[in-house]
Amino acid sequence: xxxxPPDSEAVLMxxxxxxxxxxxxxxxxxxxxxxPEQLTRAKGHIGELLEDYLxxxxxxxxxxxxxxxxxxxKTLPIGKNGKPKESTFVCTVSLLPGDSSHWExxxxxxxLSRVLWVPVEADTTIPLAQRRIGNAILWSPxxxxxxxxxxxxxxxxxxxxMGQLDQITARYGKYLQIRPKAQNARSLxxxxxxxxxxxKTLPRGFYxxxxxxxxxxxxxxx
DNA sequence: TACTGATCATTC
DNA sequence: GAATGATCAGTA
Numbered sequence: 001x002x003x004x005p006p007d008s009e010a011v012l013m014x015x016x017x018x019x020x021x022x023x024x025x026x027x028x029x030x031x032x033x034x035x036p037e038q039l040t041r042a043k044g045h046i047g048e049l050l051e052d053y054l055x056x057x058x059x060x061x062x063x064x065x066x067x068x069x070x071x072x073x074k075t076l077p078i079g080k081n082g083k084p085k086e087s088t089f090v091c092t093v094s095l096l097p098g099d100s101s102h103w104e105x106x107x108x109x110x111x112l113s114r115v116l117w118v119p120v121e122a123d124t125t126i127p128l129a130q131r132r133i134g135n136a137i138l139w140s141p142x143x144x145x146x147x148x149x150x151x152x153x154x155x156x157x158x159x160x161x162m163g164q165l166d167q168i169t170a171r172y173g174k175y176l177q178i179r180p181k182a183q184n185a186r187s188l189x190x191x192x193x194x195x196x197x198x199x200k201t202l203p204r205g206f207y208x209x210x211x212x213x214x215x216x217x218x219x220x221x222x
Numbered sequence: 223t224a225c226t227g228a229t230c231a232t233t234c
Numbered sequence: 235g236a237a238t239g240a241t242c243a244g245t246a
Contacts, residue, residue, distance in 0.1 A: 039240085039241060039242085040241080040242070042239095042240095042241095043239075043240045043241045043242075044238075044239025044240045044241085045239080045240085046239085046240085047238090047239045047240060048238090048239055048240095051238095051239080061237075061238080062237065062238085065238095075239090075240080077240085077241080085241090086240075086241060086242095088240090089238090089239080089240060091237095091238095092236080092237070092238090122241090183235095183236095187235095187236095189235095189236085203236080
């Protein structure tokens with residue numbers, strides 16, 4: 001039985017609060033689903049389990065997970081040092097001109113305008129079933145965060161649109177970076193080269209560095 | 223050990 | 235095939 005989408009942020013937060021401190025096994029049992037033994041062949045499993053529990057609705061559409069309240073769900077894997085272990089995927093990078101040429105109407109901005117961060121224990125010495133959920137954080141970027149996200153986005157998208165895709169590495173961007181987001185290294189998408197011709201290239205995604213999610217986590221603990 | 227580049231499952 | 239959910243794993 002599917003969980004109905006939450007019709008307000010308050011309802012969403014109640015649901016998130018209800019699982020804070022619970023283990024992944026407890027959530028899986030509540031939802032009558034089975035956990036994989038390892039994440040190696042099920043890398044998105046925890047995110048999907050929490051989408052299911054919380055009533056996310058967007059499916060695989062390029063939209064915020066909770067569409068009508070405009071909230072995006074992100075799980076945050078926390079290592080034993082208490083800090084995020086991995087960068088956070090935001091969305092696919094448009095590699096062709098005309099898709100989203102301004103920060104204001106970019107998918108990055110829309111997805112990051114309101115995010116429910118759910119910390120999840122990710123110490124690999126703990127069996128998956130015993131890892132616990134943390135206290136969720138409902139967040140919007142503050143002015144300085146948005147300013148830097150915008151700077152990163154402008155710089156990176158400028159390179160994309162100038163046909164400098166081959167020069168983009170994960171080293172660009174203070175908070176936001178572009179990295180491959182593909183089935184494998186042979187995957188291809190259409191992009192443009194320096195002459196403006198359409199060429200095939202590796203699909204890319206926008207990711208948030210851990211320095212950024214660490215800041216969100218630390219601020220919420222005040 | 224942190225980080226970048228590579229990869230895996232599912233859905234439509 | 236391209237979007238979603240991400241973590242894996244080699245190397246600097």
